[in-house]
Amino acid sequence: MTKQEAIENHRKMWRWIAEQTRIRKRIVSKNEYFDTFGIPYISTCCYCCEYAENTCSNCPIEWNRRYCMDSEYAKWLYADTWQEAAHWAEVIAELPERIEVNYNEKI
Numbered sequence: 001m002t003k004q005e006a007i008e009n010h011r012k013m014w015r016w017i018a019e020q021t022r023i024r025k026r027i028v029s030k031n032e033y034f035d036t037f038g039i040p041y042i043s044t045c046c047y048c049c050e051y052a053e054n055t056c057s058n059c060p061i062e063w064n065r066r067y068c069m070d071s072e073y074a075k076w077l078y079a080d081t082w083q084e085a086a087h088w089a090e091v092i093a094e095l096p097e098r099i100e101v102n103y104n105e106k107i
Contacts, residue, residue: 003060006051007097010061013047014093021086027079045073062098 001009013033020028034041044050052058065071072095076088 001047001051003051006047007060009047011093014089018086018089018093021082021089024082026082027085060098061095063095 013030016033017028017030020032030046031041033039042050044054048059048061051060056063063071063073072088072092076085076092079085079088
């Protein structure tokens with residue numbers, strides 16, 4: 001999977017989770033996304049984790065905290081209401097792409 005595919009799949013999945021959570025008025029899980037579309041489960045938290053080989057520092061998404069388990073993802077995971085879960089799923093879907101800095105590049 002390429003970086004762009006990971007980001008596109010990440011956004012598509014989290015947008016769907018946010019939308020379905022609002023429609024169904026209950027917290028919709030990531031597994032429901034895979035089941036609904038007949039997509040094989042990924043072995044990590046999300047497509048970006050899969051791409052980054054579960055190394056947060058390699059994630060192509062810029063989280064507001066250093067590690068996703070201390071960020072918006074944790075807020076979604078531990079949401080008390082479907083409204084809160086839908087909000088955080090939407091936030092996760094729209095997190096910006098991480099800007100890569102190449103320190104070896106000549107100026």
